[in-house]
Amino acid sequence: MESIIRVMRKNKLGIYDFHCHVLPGMDDGCRSVEESIQVMEESLKQGVCAIMATPHYYPRETVESFIIRRKAAYDRLSEKLNENKIRVPMLNLGAEVAWHNGLIYEERLEELCFGKSDYMLLEMPFTKWSSSVLSDVRKLLNMRNIRVIIAHFERYLKIQDKKMIESLLDMDVMIQMNGEYILGFWTQRKAAKMLRNGVVQLLGSDAHNMVQRLPNLGEACRKMSQMGLGDVLMDIQETSVEIFQESIYGSGD
Structure with missing residues (x-):
């Protein structure tokens, strides 16, 4: 990844974006390399120092196929950035993994985690959760040893x-919030409470x-x-x- 990683800020406690559809042509996010670069440059302007690319992973393809597509998109973007020496935030690869029946048995599932870590961004169903859905989250944690981050x-x-919400929060999962919720006129108070x-x-x-x-994460952090909520933001940045x-670099274990 070093070819694309450009540390643009000495401040290690910059803004880290852990949910971004920035890779070109992967999903309903950026359609072209040029659009990807625009998103990254705007993110940099807002103070974002690192982005985790999290294209959607759905069960209509294998993990292997997804990884091949993701690498091709990354390589196209990396080539353009390096060729033109464009200043951008750091970038690493992950996925927004959609829960589905059989997810816990997917081969190579760990390769959808953030880079060399065992953290994985999980998109829960937008229908009423059943006990089996929460059971699968537990199995991801305990059987696959994946540290689950709940997307938006x-x-x-x-x-x-x-x-159901309380049961999920009682598990050893991490929670990711979107900047939009912090900035929304009708939602910012709820966001602040959380x-x-x-x-x-x-x-x-x-x-x-x-x-x-x-891109809106810099604006969301300023709103915080x-x-x-400066102290809360500092804790989030340290994490x-x-x-x-x-x-x-991996866990170092």
């Missing part, structure tokens, strides 16, 4: 029963392109500071540094 947790709150209560450990822009679902470093 706030999106499930209106859909799921309170008991952040103050320590529910959220990681942030993401969930950026797709420069037309819809734009304005809301008196982010540890996870991103592990994604590059």
Whole structure:
């Protein structure tokens, strides 16, 4: 990954984006290398120092096929960046893995984790969760030894029963919140409450392109500071540094 990793800030506690559809042509995110670069440059302007590329993984393809496509997209982007010496945040590879029946038995599932780490971004179903869904999360944790990060947790709150939400939070999972929830006029108070209560450990822009679902994590972090959540942001940034470093270098065990 070193060919594309460009550390643009000496401040190790910069903004880390753990949910971004920045790889070209992988999913409903950026369609071209040029669009990917626009997203990365805008992220840099907002103070983002590192991005985890998390294209959607769905069961319609094998993990092997997905990894081949992801590497090809990464290589196209890397070539353009290096050729033109474009300043961008650090970049590493992961996936937004959609829960589905049989997920826990997928071969090479660990290769969908963030880089060399065992952290995986999991998108939960947007239907009522059953006990089997939560059972699968437990099996990912205990049987596959994957450290699960729940993607855009706030999106499930209106859909799921309170008991299901509580059961999920009782597990050893991490929670990722989107910048949009922090910035939303109708949602920022709810976001602030969750952040103050320590529910959220990681942030993401969930950026797709420069037309819809734009990069916004720098704005979200500034909003957190304005809301008196500077200490919370610092804790999140420290956790982010540890996870991103592990994604590059491994756990060291």
